Amino acid sequence: MSKNPFPIYTPPVSRRSLLRSAGAGFGYVALAGLLGQSTPQAFAATADPRSPLAPKQPNFKPRAKRVIFLYMEGAMSSLDTFEYKADLQNNDKKSSPGGGLLNASKFKFKQYGKSGQWFSELMPNIATHADELCFLRGLHTDTPAHPQAVVQLHTGSANAALTRPSMGSWLIYGLGSENQDLPGYIVINPTPNFGGAANYGSAFLPAYYQGTGISDEGFMPNVKAANPHALEIEQLDLIQRRNHDLAAINGAPEAVEGVIKSYELGFKMQGNVPDLLDITKEPQHVLDAYGVKPGPDGSFARQCLTARRLSEAGVRFVEIRQPGWDHHTNLHKGMIKQTGMIDKPTAALLQDLGDRGLLDDTLVIFGSEFGRQPAAQLNDDGRDHNITGYSMFLAGAGVKKGFNYGSTDELGINAVDGRMHMNDLHATLLAIMGIDHEKLTYRYAGRDFRLTDVAGIVQKDIFA
Known part of the structure; x- marks a missing residue:
């Protein structure tokens, strides 16, 4: 021996x-x-190619480098904002094919821009960007319950038995981070509602791909140096x-x-974030353009400006959240209040990104987990959930401008043309970022998982 x-x-x-x-x-x-x-x-910034957060080569040439997701939590009614339905307006209080009585929007609509996009009086500022927006009007999803639908929007799956990684985590896993001194994925104003941390977590992906949460006041715990x-x-x-x-x-x-x-x-x-999150350093005209002010009514404005600063600094995926859109009742007053908080900041963000040249390589997504029904609910001043047909809009890198993809029927109940399931939306998002959704996989529990699971069709018709 x-x-x-x-x-x-x-x-x-x-x-x-x-x-x-x-x-x-x-x-x-x-x-x-x-x-x-x-x-x-300590931990000096080095471009170590062995780091899991180091930039990675995409599968093909990307149309965008980063994403800003403006998430309207609770399901905003597109029928009262940017989805005009003449038949709905002309048949108020008549029977709805889906049950109940039709509830025409109480808000005035008109067309904007050369593309003739419809907007209600609730969104006069966003409407000025009509010719820059790409509308997805044939969206549909699987479940009408907020917890499952919100998690599906963020992770691709509504299966509560197995939490999946969020779309931001998948992007950082696939592409790495542009700035090694900052998180690649940040969520501003994360809420505990409808799945909570599962919506920006990394699940079975390594923990360094999860989203980093910051408050709408620009506060990140434990980041200031002692x-x-x-x-x-x-x-x-x-x-x-x-x-x-x-x-x-x-x-x-x-x-x-x-x-x-x-x-x-x-x-x-510690050397970057405190200054980066301090929006008071912005010129007064920028603060005024976003409508920045203290308190809850200024939350979304602060989030939008912070999102621009983070994106400009190289954060690949930023999500900002505006809760409060679940209008089963009090629709009229509720919509006025909610849109009053998000219209000006959203328009300012689009303008600011464009002025700085960032809109050329940044994709902006604006939308909710599902839509609302055209029928009235609860004293004729509310709308129930609608998973069979609803709208979002995109702007910026990689997508056509002043463009409508898909449509719902005459009343806005069902997607009938250009139907896009949540898996298709995710596949298309990844393609815009230069990733083949079928190749972005992670082996766990004996199988290869994807953001799009076993489905997903890239909707190339929206590509610029």
Whole structure:
């Protein structure tokens, strides 16, 4: 028997063990505590191609580099905003094929731009961009319940038994991050409603692909630096060097790897994020254009301006949220209030992106998890959910301008032309970003998963 060159066997040291023991007892708790520390040496920004967040080559030439998703949580009524139906207006209080009585919109509509897009009086500012917008008018989805529909919009699946990665996580997994000092995926004003964190989580993808949440006041927890302590900084640098040295030898559970990457990114962000999120540094005319003001009524304006700043800095996917659109009752007053908060900021965002040249490589998505019925509900001042036909609009890179794709029937109940399921929307989004949705896969529990699952058709007719 050959002599063992290692008479005393020492098991390999895992990263988990290292984090517990290295640096004179410096472990998980101490590492978390150092999130309040700042040093230019710690986790210096390097374009390491081995990093999972490093930029990756797309499958083909992308039409857009980044996405801003303006999500109207609760299902905004397009029948009262940008989907004019003459038959609905002319048949108010008559029987609806879907049951109940038809409820004509109480708001005046008119056409805008050379493309003749219809907008109601609720969106006078967005309407000025009519010739820049690409409307998807044949959307449909699978479930009329908010929790499932919202999760399906964000992850491609309404199956509560297995949470899937969000579309932002899939994009960062497929393309990496443009800026190694910032998260690739940020959600502004994340809410606990309708699935909560599942809507921007990474699920079974590694944790470093999940969305980073910030408040609508531009606050990100644990990002501001406290007074650094030299000894702790040295310990941190030592641990990180050992961590990278052992990477090829031992590997680590993805959860631990995700923590490590999150802490690395946390240190990098300390030099950039506070200033980046401080929208008060913007000129007054920019703040006025967005309608920035304190309080809840100014939330969406602050989000839009922050989204522009983040996108300009290289954040690949930014989602902003405006809850409060679930108008089963109080539709008239509710729509006036809601659109009053989002119309001016949305238009300002489109204008600002265009003025800065960012709209040439940024895709803007505006929409909800489903639509609303043309029939009246609850004292004739509400609309129920509609999953069989509704609209969104896109703007910016990769899509046609002043264009309508698909349509619903004369009353706005069912998608009849250019039908686009949620899987098709996701496949098309990925294609705009240069990704083949059938090739973007991740193996988990014995099978290859995709954002589009086993479906999805790219709707190339909307491509510019």
